[in-house]
Amino acid sequence: MRSAANRPARSRPNAHAAVRPLLWALAAAAPLAASAQPVPAPATPEACTAIAGDADRLACYDKALNRQAPDTRAADVAAKEAKAIQRNLELADQIEGKAPPVEAESQRRRNDLYSSEAPLDSAIANAGKGGLLDSRWELAKDSKLGVFNFRAYKPVYLLPAFWTSDINEQPYSPNPRNQVPTPQALDSVEAKFQLSFKTKAVENLFGDNGDIWMGYTQSSRWQVYNADNSRPFRETNYEPEVLLVFRNNYRIGGWNGRMAAIGLNHQSNGRADPLSRSWNRVIANIGLDREDWAVTLRPWWRISDGNDDDNPDIEDYIGRGDMTIVHRRGGHEFSLMARHSLRGGDRSHGAVQFDWAFPIHNSLRGRLQIFDGYGESLIDYNHRATYIGLGVSLLEWY
Numbered sequence: 001m002r003s004a005a006n007r008p009a010r011s012r013p014n015a016h017a018a019v020r021p022l023l024w025a026l027a028a029a030a031p032l033a034a035s036a037q038p039v040p041a042p043a044t045p046e047a048c049t050a051i052a053g054d055a056d057r058l059a060c061y062d063k064a065l066n067r068q069a070p071d072t073r074a075a076d077v078a079a080k081e082a083k084a085i086q087r088n089l090e091l092a093d094q095i096e097g098k099a100p101p102v103e104a105e106s107q108r109r110r111n112d113l114y115s116s117e118a119p120l121d122s123a124i125a126n127a128g129k130g131g132l133l134d135s136r137w138e139l140a141k142d143s144k145l146g147v148f149n150f151r152a153y154k155p156v157y158l159l160p161a162f163w164t165s166d167i168n169e170q171p172y173s174p175n176p177r178n179q180v181p182t183p184q185a186l187d188s189v190e191a192k193f194q195l196s197f198k199t200k201a202v203e204n205l206f207g208d209n210g211d212i213w214m215g216y217t218q219s220s221r222w223q224v225y226n227a228d229n230s231r232p233f234r235e236t237n238y239e240p241e242v243l244l245v246f247r248n249n250y251r252i253g254g255w256n257g258r259m260a261a262i263g264l265n266h267q268s269n270g271r272a273d274p275l276s277r278s279w280n281r282v283i284a285n286i287g288l289d290r291e292d293w294a295v296t297l298r299p300w301w302r303i304s305d306g307n308d309d310d311n312p313d314i315e316d317y318i319g320r321g322d323m324t325i326v327h328r329r330g331g332h333e334f335s336l337m338a339r340h341s342l343r344g345g346d347r348s349h350g351a352v353q354f355d356w357a358f359p360i361h362n363s364l365r366g367r368l369q370i371f372d373g374y375g376e377s378l379i380d381y382n383h384r385a386t387y388i389g390l391g392v393s394l395l396e397w398y
Contacts (some may be wrong), residue, residue: 026048058145072130075140076256079127079249082120091208093310100368119208125208127145127249132326132398133287138200139247141208148201152395153215154196155355157367159391162192162221164376166385171275173382178274178310187226190234190391192326194219205244210388213243235379243285252288255295259287265300269378275308277378279303297321316347319381326397333396348386349374357396367393 046061062351122141129140138144138153169183198215205212220236223229223346243263250257263285270276280303299321302314322339340350351373357365369389376380 006104009396040391046227049053059254059338059382072128072134075129076128076249078123082123086120086124086213100313104164119139121189121208124249125247128247128256128258128289131256131258132289132292135398137213137245137259137287138211139245139258144203144211145200147203149199151198151200151217152196153198154194154217155357155367155393156195157369157393158191158193159367160191160224161189161368161391162369162387163189164385164387166383168380168383171383173274173277174313175309175311178276180274185226185229186234187223189225190224191224192220192391193222196395197265201242204292211245213245215241215243219377224297235269235377237267237378239265239267241283243283245285255290257286257288259285261285261287270381273310275379277314277381278310279305279314294326294339296324296326298323310395311381314375314381316341316343317349319350324397328398333357333365335397351375357393360392368393 011383014370045061045064046211048057048064051060065229109247125141125142127140128134131145133144134140165188167186167188170180171188172179190272196217198213200211200232202212205209211311217239218236221234226232240264243261244260245261248257248260261284264282265281266278267281269276271277281299281300282303283298286297301320305312318341319339320342322337324337326333326335328334335353335355337353338350341347351371353369353371355370356368358367360366367390369387371387371389372385374384374387376387
């Protein structure tokens with residue numbers, strides 16, 4: 001890998017001209033954030049009938065009828081009590097030692113104590129109902145909406161102003177085939193947008209648990225202000241994945257363990273050499289929440305590309321795992337992502353990203369994004385810089 005001292009000198013645009021679009025966007029967003037109001041409900045339930053998607057139409061009805069969010073704490077207490085009763089019944093069966101098998105006798109006792117509409121198993125399976133992770137992954141038994149519904153995944157946003165402290169004009173990789181020989185003419189301010197969605201392909205693979213989800217995320221960096229270079233799309237990353245998701249119910253340090261998942265993830269920029277970048281991973285997913293907080297831990301293991309590798313050292317820069325913390329407060333949503341290579345010395349690299357989404361009107365929110373470190377995009381996987389973006393979003397994490 002070439003050292004920073006040996007890399008070609010970069011031509012830099014006028015600093016004041018580069019940051020001017022960002023300053024304009026900041027000035028425009030300030031009064032919007034100050035005057036933001038809570039999201040209003042639709043005028044009438046009839047207005048919801050025009051919505052095609054089942055999940056979106058249900059959400060519309062909930063707002064129109066002022067339906068209160070499910071009491072997640074009550075669901076957790078009911079699940080805990082049901083689990084305790086279930087254990088006591090099994091213990092009583094063992095002590096009595098009567099002829100009926102343990103499972104059959106336990107079921108008889110359950111039927112005596114609970115109606116068929118609210119069995120112990122159902123109460124246990126509804127732990128976490130209405131929580132943040134349940135709202136996005138349909139984890140509780142009564143939260144599941146069936147297969148092939150269009151659902152939110154990662155945030156969907158547009159940042160018209162996305163500024164970098166250090167332009168990567170000449171991307172490089174240890175693979176000689178993936179080193180750009182001539183510097184590119186790039187502006188330090190561009191636009192960035194992200195699209196993301198998922199759908200459930202299989203529901204309740206194992207009894208009343210285990211769903212298979214398919215997700216897709218696409219993020220683009222557009223040199224929209226670079227008229228001299230025909231306003232090119234500098235980098236677009238494509239990320240399809242499939243996940244097997246399980247509902248959990250445990251407590252650790254005041255947090256509720258809600259979700260465990262394992263999935264296959266592909267990420268690439270769809271470009272030819274020398275700008276081609278891609279990798280494949282197996283990603284584990286551990287989700288915990290409490291009240292208006294959610295934490296997601298994702299360790300991953302790369303699937304080797306063999307000798308035909310665009311970025312053989314990508315794990316030492318983008319990392320081997322990440323953690324995302326999300327907090328909702330008064331219509332605002334704050335998220336912090338941190339990742340690291342989990343190595344020391346000259347292989348120690350990582351990144352942090354902070355996002356703030358604030359209400360503007362209905363589902364439209366303003367969005368501030370700050371990133372520092374390596375790998376803001378695949379083409380910049382081994383390039384360190386600070387990025388600041390400002391714009392709007394239509395969907396957030398929760």
